[in-house]
Amino acid sequence: MEALWEGLKEAVRLIAEGDVELRDIALRTIFVSGIATLLAMMAGVPLGYGLARGRFRGRTMLLGAVNTGMGMPPVVMGLIVWLMLVRSGPFGDLDLIYTKRAMVIAQFLIATPLVVGFTAAAVQSLPRDLPDLLAVLGAGRLRSLLLLVREAQLGLLAAIMAGFGAVVSEVGASMTVGGNLQGNTRVLTTAIVTETSRGNNDRAIALGIILLAMAFLVNLLLTMVQQRRVR
Amino acid sequence: MTKQRFLLTWIFALLLVVPFVAAACGGDDDDTxxxxxxxxxxxxxxxxxxxxxxxxxxxxxxxxxxxxxxxxxxxxxxxxxxxxxxxxxxxxxxxxxxxxxxxxxxxxxxxxxxxxxxxxxxxxxxxxxxxxxxxxxxDFIVVGPKDDPAKVKGATDLNAAMAAIAPVGPFISRGDNSGTHTKELALWKAAGIDVATVKNREETGQGMGATLNVADQKKGYTLTDRATYLALKKNLALEVVFEGAAPLLNxxxxxxxxxxxxxxxxxxxxxxxxxxxxxxxxxxxxxxxxxxxxxxxxxxxxxxxxxxxxxx
The missing domain is CATH 3.40.190.10 (Periplasmic binding protein-like II)
Structure with a gap:
């Protein structure tokens, strides 16, 4: 208990003093996970929409695969991406291993199934004949899509939150493909592992508090957007 | 199907965007x-x-x-x-x-x-x-709990120290194919002890720091390099119970x-x-x-x- 208290005090001190390394790690974390989530959104929302509305063979199979992907352990995804990007792997020549880009790729692959799954669920919860209705009312293709997205936005924002929450909090994939390089690919979760194994519990707790606060702020922001639209 | 065409447009747009974003985050890989x-x-x-x-x-x-x-x-x-x-x-x-x-x-x-x-x-x-x-x-050192239940501190040589730990335990091993793990296995072998018979021997599969923490919490013995032990000593109740034999050079x-x-x-x-x-x-x-x-x-x-x- 005392360790936790000491850690809290140290955390407040580090944050108050504006510790440069801490700040850089926090910013880097938002940067990497933010881009990964953004890309996952761009890929996942249309895919989820297509899966929910499309009528094609293998759709159920695909939905099942997506639902499995939602539960994919990040560390397994990390391992797969590592094997792909490492020098002896098929994409080794790209020299991407142990870079932020590699982390974005891994996190993108972790977040996308979540975004697809949540989007599909949100779209499927809309009335089935809504697109036809919109068409009858004279809405063009793009316009009716935008209206649909608007109707489903509660679910879509949940999809984004789920995606961001998953990647910002995972440690396995970031550690494996990023390498936890100081000042380069060290993010909040991997920094916590490092500080813990070095016995710097106070710094580890400080980093944990920052991670929690950050996740809370991002989700609060998204929730505010989500709830304002509800009213 | 119009929706499918729409989907294709999206995927295409995505492919166009990815290189830009990649370039953006590649830019500061060198801010180290x-x-x-x-x-x-x-x-x-x-x-x-x-x-x-x-x-x-x-x-x-x-x-x-x-x-x-x-x-x-x-x-x-x-x-x-x-x-x-x-x-x-x-x-x-x-x-x-x-x-x-x-x-x-x-x-x-x-x-x-x-x-x-x-x-x-x-x-x-x-x-x-x-x-x-x-x-x-x-050098490597053998560390263990202060009260030293296996009486390793009284051991006359390295093999005797390992033999003292074996029937008492717990012994926390790295179990990760590291240099320390390899050395540990060699020490058991040299002492003529089958690893499987060591009482409460557990493998963490983690680094030295994490393994020392586990040994500390479980009041167990472990083999560590001196550098990591000294760096973490402030958080550990573990003490050096055996040191100074030639095979312990790291x-x-x-x-x-x-x-x-x-x-x-x-x-x-x-x-x-x-x-x-x-x-x-x-x-x-x-x-x-x-x-x-x-x-x-x-x-x-x-x-x-x-x-x-x-x-x-």
Whole structure:
């Protein structure tokens, strides 16, 4: 208990003093996970929409695969991406291993199934004949899509939150493909592992508090957007 | 189907966007150096190293090494000096010696800094590791709970110490194919003890720091390198229960991954790093490392010596 208290005090001190390394790690974390989530959104929302509305063979199979992907352990995804990007792997020549880009790729692959799954669920919860209705009312293709997205936005924002929450909090994939390089690919979760194994519990707790606060702020922001639209 | 066409447009747009974003986050992959140098500047050791300025090589390289060099903080001091001297960005991947050697054998790293002579020999023989240099040593120690239930402290030699632990336990092993793990297995073997019969022997599969924490919490014994133990001592109730036998020497070598066997290896950077590790200025930094904080050196610099002469 005392360790936790000491850690809290140290955390407040580090944050108050504006510790440069801490700040850089926090910013880097938002940067990497933010881009990964953004890309996952761009890929996942249309895919989820297509899966929910499309009528094609293998759709159920695909939905099942997506639902499995939602539960994919990040560390397994990390391992797969590592094997792909490492020098002896098929994409080794790209020299991407142990870079932020590699982390974005891994996190993108972790977040996308979540975004697809949540989007599909949100779209499927809309009335089935809504697109036809919109068409009858004279809405063009793009316009009716935008209206649909608007109707489903509660679910879509949940999809984004789920995606961001998953990647910002995972440690396995970031550690494996990023390498936890100081000042380069060290993010909040991997920094916590490092500080813990070095016995710097106070710094580890400080980093944990920052991670929690950050996740809370991002989700609060998204929730505010989500709830304002509800009213 | 209109929706499918829409989907295709999306995917196409995505493909167009990805390279831009990738370029954006690639841009600051190199923001490392000033920050890292800042850390080093605050340590007293850096003052000792205004060395003959070699020509800037630039680029980056991957250093596969053990958790002990990282957890003890030594590389946090050495790497920034090297980066400043040569302009080479070093990607330190701290894994167990087993994994570090395996990465080297596949050409996934440029330099290996490891501490398991017998395992290293295999990779030297296979031609994956070349131009090896003796860098430094410290020693392994057996640590355990203060009350020492297995009475290891009274043991007359190393084999007796291991034999004392075996029927009592718990013994917490790294279990990760690291140099320390390899050494531990060798010690049981030398003492004539079947590992499976050691009471409450458990493997963490993690680094030295994490394993020391587990041993501490479980009031168990473990084998550790002295550097990591000293660095973490402030949080541990574990004490040294056995030290000072010849097999407990912990010897670090640095190798270039054979660029003739593995085409991706960055030979110039790798050779520069090996030369850096055995340079007199660097060796002086190693000698001083830890003295201020722990009152004793964590590593003994050994460049130019022979393995057979160590510990004498």
């Amino acid at each position: 150096t000033p920050e890292a140098t800042g850390t080093a500047a605050s340590t007293p050791t850096t003052a000792a190293s205004p060395s003959p300025e070699p020509t800037k090589i630039g680029g980056s390289m991957i250093l596969a090494t053990t958790t002990s060099t990282q957890d003890s903080g030594l590389l946090d001091v050495l790497v920034p000096i090297f980066e400043k001297q040569t302009g080479v960005e070093v990607k330190v991947i701290a894994v167990g010696t087993g994994a570090a050697l395996e990465m080297s054998a596949k050409g996934d790293a440029d330099v290996a800094l490891t501490h398991a002579l017998t395992s290293e020999k295999k990779y030297v023989d296979s031609g994956d590791l070349v131009e090896g240099q003796l860098v430094m040593h410290n 010897i670090y070598h640095v190798y270039v991954v054979n660029p003739e066997k593995h085409s991706g290896v960055k030979a110039a950077q790798a050779r520069a790093f090996v030369a850096f590790m055995v340079a007199p200025e660097t060796q002086a930094v190693i000698e001083e490392f830890g003295k201020a904080e722990f009152g004793e050196s964590l590593f003994v610099p050994d460049a130019g010596k022979k393995v057979e002469d160590l510990g004498k």
